[in-house]
Amino acid sequence: MSEVLASPPKGHIEVKNFSLAYETIEGAVQAVTDTQIHVKPGEFVSIVGPSGCGKSTLLNAVAGFLKPTTGIVTVDGERVNGPSAERGMVFQQYSLFPWKTVRENVEFGLKMRGMPRSQRERAARTLLGLAGLEAFEKHYPEKLSGGMKQRVGIVRALATGPKVLLLDEPFGALDAQTRVIMQQILTNMWQRLKISVLFVTHDIDEAIFLSDRVYCMTARPGSIKAEIPIPLERPRQQSMMMSSEFLALRRGLMSLIREESLKAMGGEINDMGMQGLSIELHGHSLADVI
């Protein structure tokens, strides 16, 4: 276990003067502009923002899938040039290989590194045990529930001992109860591994509950609107979500995001106001109005 998991606390992500534009027929469309973020070694940082604000774009640039138009992304001072096993990634759609069993999925990164079969089997079993999945090692992903799939996804990303873990709305497709359990599991693994985490979500509670720091992004073109430290002490419990501290943080973040979401949804809603919508519906069912 220790050979797989114990790595010195490193993984300093630095994103400087970052902007990214897509070329379209009408010209360049700015997805993210003038963004600086950083994740200190061993830190858990979330990015929240309205949908379409470019938070996933930013994460994909850190992963190495997208090249910044301007600016630079570095991890431990080394420039990111493309995807690598040093930066483990967890996707919202789980993206497990359907033709590989649970254990073969977890082994994949080790196999790519050329680790001999018996050794990587042992490593994969240890990791699956940590995630409570050893009983399912021979199952194909199709047979697993969403929560189990994503646990495999996380374990697979951690198997190669990456410096940083990038998660792109990993629990977005899970039901509320499973999501809470997964957050707990992720927290446990993170504390055990002392790995740096960059976590993208649109769920404010999730961001506060998990993170040391939260970046809030503006509507498209995305940039950093605010950086909010989360001083809640660890280990964090489910019950904390009712504490006044938590609720105050939640209220603050909520209003920041609300502003940006309204901006993102366009002028009409702003002009009309949300009341306009509710008054029209008042006393009628939605079907009547339509």
Next chain:
Amino acid sequence: MSGPALLRHSKDSMPAPAVAEAGPAPAVIPPPTTPSSFGTLALRWYRLNRAGLRATAIGITSLLAFLLVWHLLTTYRVVFFVRFTNVPSPLAVYASFTKAIHDPKFLMHIVLSCRRIFIGFSLAAIVGVPLGLIMGRFKLVHEVIFPVAEVLRPIPAIAWVPMAIMLWPTNEQSIVYITFLGSFFPVLVNTLHGMSLVDPVLVRAAQCLGARERSIFREVYFPASLPHIFTGLTVGMGVAWVSLIAAEMISGQYGIGYFTWEAYSLVQYADIALGMIAIGVLGLGSSLLIRGAGQLVMPWRST
């Protein structure tokens, strides 16, 4: 308004089925204290496999009905738009079948046809699958080969017969070539289709686990395309038989297609039907083989 009425109705009618059920229920369902008697097991097995049994029973009945209709049409020599005067009866075909299975010549026809299918189809798979994979991965190869393939693809294999005879020194080679052509395009096109549907997120997942180009090809693109490759192989096998029989009828000296055509020339009407049925059974058998191979190769797809 209709709410209470509905409610009353359901309340009223509820005791009725309950009473009706109470009567026969103890007789049919044995008490749970004797759980694994033969009777209960048989009953449970029947319940679990009811749908399958039903399909099998209907299938067999339908085949028997087909034979019966065939028998009636031929014994009464029905002429109603279609003339059944010279069509052999099922019994006559069965008689010629019992004779044929002892005839080494008939067996040789079958063995030769199977060999042609085996060689032609295998070549199509060996060339078509890798070519499709490479075309799906490398744009330039796709751009070069695809237009040519699209022009050649609509040409039916039968239209290739004269050209094949000119191209290949022996008859045997030209027949195998035509079989190859027939199955090649379905294999190629389906493999390409499979490649185009590979989930890019899986490719990215492999990349950030340290996979390089060659590993991604082997570990992601190939297995992800396998279901479509097998669709292509199944379709290709069907077309291979179509092409083979046509080629054998036109230019063959042996083979089950030639046997069928020869039977017509020699006025052996029962043998015509025998040849046709043999082709049907061989075609069915070969596609079952491919389906079985597919299940072996893709264990994650079997339920």
